[in-house]
Amino acid sequence: MTENVEPRVPSAAGEVPLVGGRVTSGVVRVGDTVRRPVTEASSFVAELLGHLERRGFAGAPRHLGSDGLGRDVFSYVPGWVPARFRRWSDRQVAAAGALLRAFHDATRDCGLVGRHSVICHNDPGPNNAVFSASGGGLVPVGLIDFDTAAPGEPLEDLGYMAWTWCVSSKYAGVSEGAVSGVGRQAAQVRLLADAYGLDAVSRAGLVDALVDRQERNARWWRSRLTGADDAGARRRTVERIDWSERERAFTVAHREVFAAALR
The missing domain is CATH 3.30.200 (Phosphorylase Kinase; domain 1)
Known part of the structure; x- marks a missing residue:
């Protein structure tokens, strides 16, 4: 978004x-x-x-x-914003986790949070991150598009980030084989949790949070079907619903691999 x-x-x-x-x-x-x-x-x-x-x-x-x-x-925040999801290096994933933690920490005890812990960005995917050169490579240094920001809990954002930065089976690489592809994804989910500084109790809920965000994404796009006023918009919306549901099925099928990496 x-x-x-x-x-x-x-x-x-x-x-x-x-x-x-x-x-x-x-x-x-x-x-x-x-x-x-x-x-x-x-x-x-x-x-x-x-x-x-x-x-x-x-x-x-x-x-x-x-x-x-x-x-x-x-x-205007200068830098590069990727238009599509792709594979990210361990360094980029770690930087994303640290950036999210800094954002959350800056909103704690803020009058906007109400009964919640933090303000969630709610769409902290790579397509809402600004990358800048650092140490010979591009790393995420900023977040943009806060239109869906709202009070919430850290796992809501971290679950979405784990999905879009680490898991996204669309880029798992079928040629690698399911086990090696999933193993790499699970290792990056753990790396993200480490970079964020996620405590042991919250780690136990991260996979559930990831699946929940996939389900919520499918529901959100499904709610927009009635507003798709032309065939092209409707087709793109259906594609996003189908993709979210495939991603959920993929994650659930390999839930134990992800959970084991976080233990």
Whole structure:
């Protein structure tokens, strides 16, 4: 649900459309800012980003107000945002886990969390991470697209991150064989948990959290079928539902491999 920071050709007005988003359209870059249409989440996002700035969390854009054209204005976070899921190195996975932990820690004891522990990003996949060069390679250094952020518990975000950064069977590599592919995925789930600093009690619930996020993703896309107003949009929505359900079946079939890696 992100807008890729890789731009198209600038428009006549100097606005550069940002492509890659699956939900929000009309997002553009103007100089060192990003403009997004105002949504029901705008007020919460503005409060959250203001809180993160005050806490010194550097891995998120800054909310800069509105432009008078019905759009929120954010600082542009330079770097590379991948348009597709793929395999990630151990170093990249570890950096993602550390980034998520820093984000969660910055929201603890915040007035926005209510009865929950933290604010969850709720979509911390690689497609919502900004990568920058560090030590000879690209690593995630920031998160973008906070439209679905809400109070929650750490495992909600970590389960989604374990799925989209480590498991995603679409990229498991059939030629490797199921066991070797799953073993590599499970090792990275453990690496993610280590980098996040997940305690033993929470580790026991991570696989369940992963499966829950796969189920929730399928339900979310299924709820959007009625709003798919053309055949192409409906086909893409059905594909995302089917993919989420295949991912869930894959994870459940190899649940013990993942659980064993976390013990």
